[in-house]
Amino acid sequence: MKKLIFSFLMLALMAGGIFLLPSCKQNQAGKAPYKALIVTGQNNHEWKASTPILKQILENSGLFAVEVAQSPEGGKDMSNFKPVFTKYNLVVLDYNGDAWPAETQKNFESYVAGGGGVVVYHAADNAFREWKEYNKIIGLGGWGDRNESDGPYVRWRDGQIVRDTIAGRGGSHGRQHPFRVTTREPEHPIMKGLPANWLHSMDELYSELRGPAENLTVLATAWSDSAKGGTHQHEPILMTVGYGKGRIFHTVIGHAMGDSTQPAMECVGFIVTLQRGAEWAATGNVTQAVPYDFPQFNTESKWSLFRPLEFEEILANLKNYQPGDTRYNLQDLTNYIRNNNDGGEKYAKLETALLRYLQGTGTAASKNFILKELSIHGTDKALPVLKKLEKDEETKEMARFASERITLQYSN
């Protein structure tokens, strides 16, 4: 089912950005305050999969109206590839292919130097070894025969970031696996409020990147495990770079697969750091809240639609729940409530929807789960519905528990 939805989504997006999720407020792109451009069209990676997902993730932040600049295919005439970068607050690089025309290169350099925002995504740091200013913009790069002449390795060692000029190749990764990302700049606006450590879902762990690394700040690293074919080093995962007045956010994660599962891009950690990094690159600030279901130290967390589910979708998924079934759908519900319990209007709406569900056709087990949630969050408004559920043999105990808990006084 998940795969079906995904394929449909991909088709729709590829067909030209149809908004097939009308209930998703973030897709009202017209209201977004900033404009972003994704540069794509050639890559040794699956750009046809990654670009539509990046577009959706940026639009779902509610901050960006996103356009795509698609280059000619590899080997074709590039001379007319001239995106007008200055029309945008943010340029997202999902490109690793033929050289851009000199004019385009110059335009990009002056866009960034003049204060433009850039997101360097995954294999974009494989591109353009020979283009000096590009390498200053990405800070670190890999492959393309990069070596010590391109700049130092940048690693976390003994409690600090070190630049290591030792000879060696630039760019490698071991086998794909889930790995832990560790914050190194907890006070940076992009990182503030994120867990100190979180488990990223299966991905390539880029290692041995090297480059000019000027004005480069490592926000987060990951241990590149030699047992997985890694380097036995803490490698940079999230970075910022300064270039002229421009702000660059560089994320090495988010490898796109050729098939319909995208663990690295579904990871809430990838999505949220991308959204926060994009906002910071475009504006210098981050205004987005960290969602409750951000991955934790030892726990992956994914959004299969690259966004949190809508409340009605969560309730629909709950309908057939039986004890012993997977609890993912239950957790979507608790996370949603915890993300949206403002103690006011927002919660009142939520509670109304929960009470409606309790009077509908869902399984008793799903209702009992909601009754437990109401015992924690519920208000007096729930009591008349709970009274009714106390008459039903299958829900009476949890309904009783919830209404007693809602009316319980601690001070007695």
Next chain:
Amino acid sequence: MSEPKKIDRRNFFGKMAVGAGAAITLPYIIPSSALGKDGAVAPSNRVVMGLIGSGSMGTGDMHEFMGKPDVQMVAACDVDKQHRESAKAAMDAKYGNSDARIYSDYREFLAQEKIDAVILALPDQWHGIIAVAAANAKLDIYGQKPLARTIWEGKKIIEAVEKNNVIWQTGSWQRSEAHFHRACELVINGRIGKVSFVEVGLPDGSPTYSAHPVQPVPEGLDWDMWLGPAPSAPYRGVCHWDWRWILDYSGGQLTDWAGHHIDIAHWGLGLDRTGPIEIDARGVYPRDGIFDVPVEYSIHAKYANGIEMHYANARQVPHGMGVCWYGDKGWIHVDRGERLFASDPKILEEKIGDNEIKLYRSLNHTQNLIDCIRSREETITPCQVAHRSISAALLGEISMLTGRKIKWNPDTQEIIDDPMASRLLRRPFRTPWKLEGN
């Protein structure tokens, strides 16, 4: 309700008031077994004990006390026939007779048994009700941690214990281990300077995730009585041991271990009769199966003196299991297995001078209770202290459940400005269960 039953049994030891009680004292019923094989301690000087909850923990505690020459175990109570019968078999084997008495209902146990002290080793949902009833029966108590399932019940236990002048020892036995005591004394006397941060590593929550279908209640188990005040639920084979993974009965590894390592963290800083002022927690809950306690948890707690503590499952803290205090002159880490480390090993050789703080010293945790039953002095882990250890974890649980940061007044023991979170300081009891007097 049952005032004539309880005589001033403290006269029995001759250390208490000789007057008032004696006049109404009926001859104390000394079990015939008390006159049995152990002649070292006169029967009249033995502490007579019983046991409510004879599962794995209760049985361990029973053997521990039964191994003492000055203790006589005489009765056990459990809702599982097998458990109570095996407790009786152990007592009878120890004393070479068949005198041990068994009960399935703690109310009957408390009404019938004229004993000195009782071991309480129960699932958490029962702690409040039975501890209050046992204190009101004027029994001294060895109570397993956590003190209670909710902060409200913990407060009620303390009230009952204080009102009845009961001696209470909590099963936080790490306090009676020399290296834990040593670590705390070094920290409290400033050997690592001014402490600003403490890490508390607790076990990773790792219940199994099988489906647990509804199944027949095993013969001899009174399932409804086992549930007691908890919500009624069909039997799914989750009872002994695995009850700890369901929020209706327990808060998981977090609340199981708060009485060990959070207790030690508090002790080393003299914070064991107060609590945090701000608690911000994040839990990860099982993805499959029927269990619903957090399997991964991270609780940041701030105390009024500026100290911050991080209680989390051990994988999330650099030193792993145990307590690590960080001061401006170094750190000390302590854990089970006599593990005691410091940033500089010389710290561990420091002497504590005569004029410095000396923490309560106990060399044997269960003997400490027996000694205090005689002396009427406070034990090394009275319920007032146990209450603060579990309160810190329970506030973390509330922060996880609500998804909000909790502000706490440790003096009035109230949550500030969050009425919804406040009601989670208590749980409703299923009819007809009540705390005595409430």
